[in-house]
Amino acid sequence: MRTTGKSMRVRYMIGAVAMSLAAMHAASAAAMGGQDQDGNSHGQGHASGQGNGHGPVKHVLLISFDGLHQQDVARCIGSNACPNLALLAKAGTTYTNAHTPGLSDSFPGLAALVTGGSPKTAGLFYDVSYDRTLYAPSDTQCTGKQGWNVVFDETTGIDAQNGGALTHLDGGGAFNPQAIPHAKIGGVCQPVFPHNYVKTNTLFEVVKQNMRGSRTAWADKHAWGYDWLNGPSGVGVDDLARTEINSIDAATKTDYTDVFTHTETFDNFHVQEMLNEIDGKDSTGKSNADVPTVFGADFQTLSVAQKAPVASGGGYLDADFTPGPQVAAAITYIDNSLARVVTELKQRGLYDSTAIIVTSKHGQSPTDHTKLVKNGDTLTKLLEANNFLDPNGNFGQAATKSGNLNDGSGLVDTGFVQTDDVGLIWLRDQSQAATVVKTLKANLSCNAPGICADGPQAYILSGPALAARFGNPALGRTPDIIVQPNPGVIYTTSTSKDEEHGGNAPDDSHLGLVVYVPHAHDTGRTIDQPVLTTQVAPSILHVLGLEPELLHSVALEGTPVLPQFDRDRF
Incomplete structure (x- = not known):
C-alpha cells in the first residue's frame, strides 16, 4: 500500500488473530461482569496493570x-490565532508528524485514539x-441470508424508527431496533449493538477494570452510534x-450541521x-459524581466550516492552509472552548x-481548493455498469x-460501496x-467513466496487500478492495461541501x-518523529500507571507509546 508523506510501519503480531480476539473478548466480558448497573467494579484488576493512584496524573x-x-x-x-492552544503547547509537547492509521473516517479515527489499534484489529x-x-435486524432467528x-x-437512535424525524437531542433515548x-x-x-461490533476493548474499559474507584465519560456527535x-x-x-448532531433544533427547524455557527451551539x-x-x-449537571479518570469530547464546528463551499467562505484560501472566514472563526471558537475547560480545571485545582x-x-481534504474534483460517484457507477453491484x-x-x-427492511447479501474521498468495496461476489x-x-482517468485515481x-x-494492512476480507468485515483516488477527489456532485474525509x-x-x-521535565518541545494516532491510547494508560498491553489492539499490533512519553520523567 502506497502512502503519502512519512509513515511509520506498525508491527503486527504473528498468529491466529481472530482466535486471540475471541479469547480476549471472553476474558473482557468475564472481568467486567462483576459490575453493578452503574458500571462500578467490585472485582480486582490485573495485578500487573493495577494503577497505584499515587502518581501526578489523576x-x-x-x-x-x-x-x-x-x-x-x-x-x-x-x-497568535489560538493563544490558548499555544499555551498548552508551551507547557507540553507538539507532535508535528502524527497520522491516522490508514483510514480517516470518524469511526476508525476515534478507534485509533481509544483502542490503540487500526481497523485491522478494532474492526471499525x-x-x-x-x-x-451478520443477519438483518428483522432476522431474529438468524435463519435467512447473511x-x-x-x-x-x-x-x-429510536427517533429514526420507521424513518421518523430526529426530534430529540438524545436521539429518542433508546436504540432503534431496526438499526441493530x-x-x-x-x-x-x-x-x-455498536459495543458488540467493535472487536477489541477500549481504554475506558481498561481504566475501569484496573483502577479502583475510577470513572469514565465521553461525548460525541451521534447519540447511539457511538455506543x-x-x-x-x-x-x-x-x-x-x-x-x-443531526437532531432537529426546535429553535431553527434544522439540524446542527447547516452552518458552522449552529454547530457551535x-x-x-x-x-x-x-x-x-x-x-x-455528571454530564447533565444534575447529579454529583467523581471527576472522571478519563473523559473528553468531540467537536464538529471546525469540520463543518472546512466542508462548507469556498464560495460561501468555507474551507481554505490556498495550499498553505490559510483559513477562509469560516475556518478562521471556527479555530477561534475551538480555542476559546479549550480555554473554558482548562480554566475550569485550574479553578477546581x-x-x-x-x-x-x-x-x-x-x-x-482537499484544503487546496484547486485540487477539488467532484465528478460524482464514478466508482459506484462503474461497478454497477459492469454488474459487480446491482x-x-x-x-x-x-x-x-x-x-x-436504515429501517431494517433492506436487502441482505448485496455487497456495498462506501465512498467519500475514498472507496471501500464489499463485493456481492468475492x-x-x-x-x-x-x-x-x-x-x-478522471474522464467518464474513470474513477480519477491516475496520480502518483x-x-x-486488494489481495494479500490489503489483508496484511486491514485484515482478511474472507472473514467478513474487511472490504475486498480499497480505492484511494487522487488527493482532492470527492466521489460526489454535492454543492454543499468542498472537503471530505x-x-x-x-x-x-x-x-x-x-x-x-x-x-x-521538558516542556515546549516539538517532536518531528513520525507517529500514529494509535499511540495516544497506550500513552494514556502509561501515564496513569497501567500497562498499555491491557489494550487488546496494542498487544496485537505492538503499538508503542508516544516517543519520549515516559512516565518516569515526571
Missing part, C-alpha cells in the same frame, strides 16, 4: 477537534459499512453523553458537559493532576423496501475481486497532536 482529558490538521496548529500558533472501517457474517449494511449513525443487526454466537442468534466506545463489555463509559453542549464533570457532577491531549479523529442501486442502505433508510480490480485499473498518490488495494490523502491523515502532562 485524570486524562482527551479532546478531538475534528478536522484539525497539524498545519492548522502550526499556523494558528504562529499567528466507517460508521456506514458492511459485514458478511451480509448486512451496518449503519451506526444518527439513525441508530444480528449474529449467531455459540449457536444463539443475538443482536449486535461502541463502551467496548465489548457494554459498560466501559460510565457517562456517555447522548447528544445527536451543539459543541457548546459538550463544553458544558465537560465543565459539569470537572465540577464533580485539577490542572496540575490532569493530562490534556488535543488532537483529531481526522483531517479534511445496476439499479439495490444494495446497501438504499435498498429498503419501505424507502426509509470471487470477482481480480476482475473488478482489472476493470478499475482500466478506468483510472492514488492506489487500488475518510481516506488516506495527505490532508485527511496529517493531524494536530498536542500533549500536556503535568510536572513533565
Whole structure:
C-alpha cells in the first residue's frame, strides 16, 4: 500500500488473530461482569496493570477537534490565532508528524485514539459499512441470508424508527431496533449493538477494570452510534453523553450541521458537559459524581466550516492552509472552548493532576481548493455498469423496501460501496475481486467513466496487500478492495461541501497532536518523529500507571507509546 508523506510501519503480531480476539473478548466480558448497573467494579484488576493512584496524573482529558490538521496548529500558533492552544503547547509537547492509521473516517479515527489499534484489529472501517457474517435486524432467528449494511449513525437512535424525524437531542433515548443487526454466537442468534461490533476493548474499559474507584465519560456527535466506545463489555463509559448532531433544533427547524455557527451551539453542549464533570457532577449537571479518570469530547464546528463551499467562505484560501472566514472563526471558537475547560480545571485545582491531549479523529481534504474534483460517484457507477453491484442501486442502505433508510427492511447479501474521498468495496461476489480490480485499473482517468485515481498518490488495494494492512476480507468485515483516488477527489456532485474525509490523502491523515502532562521535565518541545494516532491510547494508560498491553489492539499490533512519553520523567 502506497502512502503519502512519512509513515511509520506498525508491527503486527504473528498468529491466529481472530482466535486471540475471541479469547480476549471472553476474558473482557468475564472481568467486567462483576459490575453493578452503574458500571462500578467490585472485582480486582490485573495485578500487573493495577494503577497505584499515587502518581501526578489523576485524570486524562482527551479532546478531538475534528478536522484539525497539524498545519492548522502550526499556523494558528504562529499567528497568535489560538493563544490558548499555544499555551498548552508551551507547557507540553507538539507532535508535528502524527497520522491516522490508514483510514480517516470518524469511526476508525476515534478507534485509533481509544483502542490503540487500526481497523485491522478494532474492526471499525466507517460508521456506514458492511459485514458478511451478520443477519438483518428483522432476522431474529438468524435463519435467512447473511451480509448486512451496518449503519451506526444518527439513525441508530429510536427517533429514526420507521424513518421518523430526529426530534430529540438524545436521539429518542433508546436504540432503534431496526438499526441493530444480528449474529449467531455459540449457536444463539443475538443482536449486535455498536459495543458488540467493535472487536477489541477500549481504554475506558481498561481504566475501569484496573483502577479502583475510577470513572469514565465521553461525548460525541451521534447519540447511539457511538455506543461502541463502551467496548465489548457494554459498560466501559460510565457517562456517555447522548447528544445527536443531526437532531432537529426546535429553535431553527434544522439540524446542527447547516452552518458552522449552529454547530457551535451543539459543541457548546459538550463544553458544558465537560465543565459539569470537572465540577464533580455528571454530564447533565444534575447529579454529583467523581471527576472522571478519563473523559473528553468531540467537536464538529471546525469540520463543518472546512466542508462548507469556498464560495460561501468555507474551507481554505490556498495550499498553505490559510483559513477562509469560516475556518478562521471556527479555530477561534475551538480555542476559546479549550480555554473554558482548562480554566475550569485550574479553578477546581485539577490542572496540575490532569493530562490534556488535543488532537483529531481526522483531517479534511482537499484544503487546496484547486485540487477539488467532484465528478460524482464514478466508482459506484462503474461497478454497477459492469454488474459487480446491482445496476439499479439495490444494495446497501438504499435498498429498503419501505424507502426509509436504515429501517431494517433492506436487502441482505448485496455487497456495498462506501465512498467519500475514498472507496471501500464489499463485493456481492468475492470471487470477482481480480476482475473488478482489472476493470478499475482500466478506468483510472478522471474522464467518464474513470474513477480519477491516475496520480502518483492514488492506489487500488486488494489481495494479500490489503489483508496484511486491514485484515482478511474472507472473514467478513474487511472490504475486498480499497480505492484511494487522487488527493482532492470527492466521489460526489454535492454543492454543499468542498472537503471530505475518510481516506488516506495527505490532508485527511496529517493531524494536530498536542500533549500536556503535568510536572513533565521538558516542556515546549516539538517532536518531528513520525507517529500514529494509535499511540495516544497506550500513552494514556502509561501515564496513569497501567500497562498499555491491557489494550487488546496494542498487544496485537505492538503499538508503542508516544516517543519520549515516559512516565518516569515526571
